[in-house]
Structure formats: structure tokens, C-alpha cells
Amino acid sequence: MARQSGERIAGLVLDCLQRAGRPLKAYEMLATLRPHGVNAAMTVYRALDRLQAVGMVHRVESLNAFIAVPFVPGVAERAEKTLGVAICDRCGAVEPFWDTGLTRAMAHEVNDFDVRSLSLELHGFCEDCRPAAEPPKPDLRQQRKR
Ligand SMILES: [Zn+2]
Helix, strand or coil: CHHHHHHHHHHHHHHHHHHHCCCECHHHHHHHHHHHCCCCHHHHHHHHHHHHHCCCEEEEHHHCEEEECCCCCCHHHHHHCEEEEEEECCCCCEEEEEECHHHHHHHHHCCCCCCCCCCEEEEECCCCCCCCCCCCCCCHHHHHHC
8 A cells, every 4th residue: 555655656756857847846846746645745755766766767966856867778778877967057957968988987087986876967058048248169150240
């Protein structure tokens, strides 16, 4: 009975994250899930733990929020990949990406350290939010107009 309820709530939490399409904090999920009979933050955290353990939810450390993992790779693949996120500090957009090379290079760099987890979070501006005065690359067309 308790397990069934736990699975049901995990399903609701995952659905909530997938629908949002942006990182959510536990209390934001709680507000959405209250009509479904979820009344305690602890219940949401327990569901999040369960979903993280199976790789379906990812915690964005620097935002203290959670996203649904866009694509869950197989066990062998997962061992070689790290889910990273690019976070726009202006509009809050979060773009997940799978990294292989960088993570592996870092693991080689840190000798005698058994890496169990790694958080890869990039902060900056998305394409829509880049300050116009600071283009990422020199734009010759704009210079010619002046
Ligand atoms: Zn943005």
C-alpha cells in the first residue's frame, strides 16, 4: 500500500516537472500537487529521491531546483555521461546537455580520487538574452552599417 502510494506520487512529481519544462523547487511542486492529496514537502522530497536514484530527475545544485531528465540513457551509457545544464541568469531558461569528454578528462586529471558524482552547471546568457552591447563574436555586418 505504502509502496504503491510512493510510486503514484513519484509519477505525479515527474509529470509535474515534465509539464513545467523548467526547474522547479520542491515547494512549487507541492503547490501543484496539493489537489492530488500531497500535503507535505517531505513527501515531495521522498519522491524526488526515488526519481533521482533511477536517473529520471536531476537536481540543479546552484538553483536548488529539479528538472526532468530529458533522455535517460542505458546503464552502460550512463556510466560515461554526465548531465550538465546551461542556465540563463537573465530569463532562467535551463538547457540540459549530456557531456562525455569533459567529465572523462576531469576524472583523469584528479589522480587517486574516486569520482562518484559531479555537477556541471554553466551560468551565462541564452541566445535571446545576450546583451546587445556585448555580442559574443565580432559582427562585421553591424560594423559596416555604422
Ligand atoms: Zn535567457
